Amino acid sequence: MSVMEALPDVLAVALLLLGTLLCLTAGLGLLRFPDVLTRMHAGTKPQVLGVLLIMVGAAIRLQGWSATWMLLLVAAFQMLTAPVSAHMISRVAYRRRHVRRDRLLVDELHTGGEMRDSVYRGDEPADAPPEEPGRALVESRREDLDGPPDAGGRQPS
Amino acid sequence: MSVDAGTPGPAHRLRHQLPLLVWLVLVWNLLWGTWSWANLISGVLVALAVTLLLPLPPVVGGARVRPVALVRFLGHFVYDLIKSGALVAWQTVRPRGIDRSAIITVQLRTDSDLLLTILAESLTLVPGSMVIDLDRERRTLGLHILHVVDEGDVEAQRASVLAEEERVVRAFGSPDEIAALDLAPGERSHGAGRRTP
Numbered sequence: 001m002s003v004m005e006a007l008p009d010v011l012a013v014a015l016l017l018l019g020t021l022l023c024l025t026a027g028l029g030l031l032r033f034p035d036v037l038t039r040m041h042a043g044t045k046p047q048v049l050g051v052l053l054i055m056v057g058a059a060i061r062l063q064g065w066s067a068t069w070m071l072l073l074v075a076a077f078q079m080l081t082a083p084v085s086a087h088m089i090s091r092v093a094y095r096r097r098h099v100r101r102d103r104l105l106v107d108e109l110h111t112g113g114e115m116r117d118s119v120y121r122g123d124e125p126a127d128a129p130p131e132e133p134g135r136a137l138v139e140s141r142r143e144d145l146d147g148p149p150d151a152g153g154r155q156p157s
Numbered sequence: 158m159s160v161d162a163g164t165p166g167p168a169h170r171l172r173h174q175l176p177l178l179v180w181l182v183l184v185w186n187l188l189w190g191t192w193s194w195a196n197l198i199s200g201v202l203v204a205l206a207v208t209l210l211l212p213l214p215p216v217v218g219g220a221r222v223r224p225v226a227l228v229r230f231l232g233h234f235v236y237d238l239i240k241s242g243a244l245v246a247w248q249t250v251r252p253r254g255i256d257r258s259a260i261i262t263v264q265l266r267t268d269s270d271l272l273l274t275i276l277a278e279s280l281t282l283v284p285g286s287m288v289i290d291l292d293r294e295r296r297t298l299g300l301h302i303l304h305v306v307d308e309g310d311v312e313a314q315r316a317s318v319l320a321e322e323e324r325v326v327r328a329f330g331s332p333d334e335i336a337a338l339d340l341a342p343g344e345r346s347h348g349a350g351r352r353t354p
Contacts, residue, residue, distance in 0.1 A: 022246050025249045025250055026249075029249040032249060032254055033255065037289070037301045038301075040287060040301075042245060045242050045282060045284075049242025049246075050242070066190030066191055069187040069190055079278075079282070080278070083281035083287075087277070087288050087289070090287060105258070105305050105307075106259045107260040108299075109261075109262055
């Protein structure tokens with residue numbers, strides 16, 4: 001077997017191994033990253049690239065066009081669906097406040113309710129009980145007195 | 158472009174659904190894996206059944222494709238895809254992991270459903286960013302940034318989002334939308350204003 005004959009196989013093996021490695025890091029990211037939003041990053045980018053590399057490697061190795069077309073379809077749908085599902089999950093996670101706010105540098109999407117957030121750790125559903133019930137009670141009493149910040153209860157002037 | 162909503166005749170509707178039909182027939186044939194007339198005809202039948210039984214709203218403002226800009230967009234996209242895959246993989250395995258994240262909003266300039274869809278899809282696959290929310294009326298995009306160190310990173314990310322938007326619009330947008338790229342920052346006062354009581 002000459003070198004030229006072995007070259008496609010070597011290339012295919014390299015691509016397959018690289019792709020599986022990237023998929024492994026995607027799984028690792030799910031374990032290591034702190035919250036849902038960051039985990040979704042790990043679940044989309046290395047995973048999509050890994051699947052694409054595996055598809056290319058398999059296309060080199062497999063004979064016949066029919067398999068290649070199928071691999072092309074898998075790649076196309078992977079690239080179309082992975083961002084959408086990641087977006088839906090992270091959107092729900094953000095609205096249900098499964099966000100580690102202590103790990104955020106800025107949050108420009110967040111409007112209102114900053115005061116109430118301080119009694120939550122920031123990684124629980126919106127209807128979860130507060131972490132420090134005593135402080136939450138004091139804050140809610142103060143809000144009852146002052147009126148909610150954006151309802152225009154008792155504004156000066 | 159200008160859809161006269163009064164007369165949605167079958168021929169008119171068929172013309173609007175044509176790209177979808179072609180795509181469905183193509184997928185059907187690729188799934189069978191072999192080319193034959195039987196596959197083509199059954200594919201057309203299945204595609205017609207799907208589009209008639211499960212109708213989708215038409216995409217307003219059909220895309221026009223500019224080859225040069227499209228190649229530029231695709232080139233950047235593939236480069237970004239590889240870069241972001243490698244980057245996030247490295248951030249996963251390196252011992253210190255990731256540092257801080259950020260959630261930013263970006264004021265966009267384009268106002269087309271199709272372009273915004275393409276933009277949101279590609280932004281999720283490029284380095285660092287993932288779309289959380291899209292305010293269609295104000296044209297603002299909420300993004301989660303995986304790894305930032307300081308404010309400079311946030312601004313760099315915002316600039317890269319706008320650059321990506323420009324590439325998408327130049328590849329698929331109409332002349333009006335390309336012209337809108339230059340003049341829109343004047344509208345910021347509405348969208349970027351913080352809600353103050």
